[in-house]
Amino acid sequence: METQLQQALSRVHNLMHEDESIKALNMLENDAGLTAFAVRSNFLLTAAEKGCINIAQHLLENGADINCRDEHGNTPLHQAAWNRKPKMAKFLILHGAKINAVTENWYTPLHHAAFQQNPAIVQMLIYHGACQSIRAKVTGHLAKDEAPMGSDIRVSMEGAYATWMHNQWPFPSPNRPA
Numbered sequence: 001m002e003t004q005l006q007q008a009l010s011r012v013h014n015l016m017h018e019d020e021s022i023k024a025l026n027m028l029e030n031d032a033g034l035t036a037f038a039v040r041s042n043f044l045l046t047a048a049e050k051g052c053i054n055i056a057q058h059l060l061e062n063g064a065d066i067n068c069r070d071e072h073g074n075t076p077l078h079q080a081a082w083n084r085k086p087k088m089a090k091f092l093i094l095h096g097a098k099i100n101a102v103t104e105n106w107y108t109p110l111h112h113a114a115f116q117q118n119p120a121i122v123q124m125l126i127y128h129g130a131c132q133s134i135r136a137k138v139t140g141h142l143a144k145d146e147a148p149m150g151s152d153i154r155v156s157m158e159g160a161y162a163t164w165m166h167n168q169w170p171f172p173s174p175n176r177p178a
Contacts, residue, residue, distance in 0.1 A: 042068075043055070043059055043064070044056060044059045044060070044064045044065070044066070044068055044076050045068065045070055045074070045075075045076055045079055047059060047076070047088075048076035048077070048079040048080045048083075048085065048088050048092065049079040049080075049082075049083050049085075050083075050085075051080070051083070051085035051087060051088045052088075053087060053088060053091050056076070056088065056091060056092070057091075060095060066092060066095055066096055066097050067097060067098050067101060072103055072104055072105075073101075073102065073103035073104040073105075074103055075097065075098065075101045075109070076088075076092055076097060077089060077092045077093070077097040077098070077099070077101065077109045078101065078103065078107070078108075078109050078112055080092055080109070080121070081109040081110070081112035081113040081116065081118070081121050081125070082112040082113075082115075082116060083116075084116055084118050084121070086118065086120040086121050086124065089109070089113075089121050089124060089125070090124060093124065093125075093128050099125060099128055099129055099130045099131075100129075100130060100131045100134065102134065104137075105136055105137045105138050106134060106135065106136050106137040107136050108130065108131070108134050108143060109121075109125055109130070110122065110125045110126070110130040110131075110132065110134075110143040111134075111136060111141070111143045111146050112146075113125060113143075114143045114144060114145075114146040114147040114157060115146040115147070117147060117148070119152065122143075122157060126157075130143075132144065132157070143157065144157035
């Protein structure tokens, strides 16, 4: 049997799928036993997954935590990256989402975007300072390792990573003044 929270979230999920509507939030907040903060945090993760920017804006204006997490440590930015929602990713970044947030297994939004082969989100994350040297705990992969070998996105990320490594090198090189 579903709990009251599960039933309410199911109704909101269906509404978001059909129509990006603020009334879904109000419906959830009026259900007995649900705190506004819990509703907003769970709802923001779903809004990010679905790419519902208007709802995300409303939630943030009403106290939702832009860096809230699900049971695996995914933030709304992780959800946007995994679900290929570049407009949502941009919205979240511009509103203060942590670019380098890590899940319980140390996956970043950049890992998710690379795995999903989404160059728009990969480039956006790198442009806004995503760390390319974070290794996932289980696989040991860098974000660039998540993209398939030979894919355009991997080639692009390998070039960006090589540039980053070059800039980290503490010794002078022929291409860089001392």
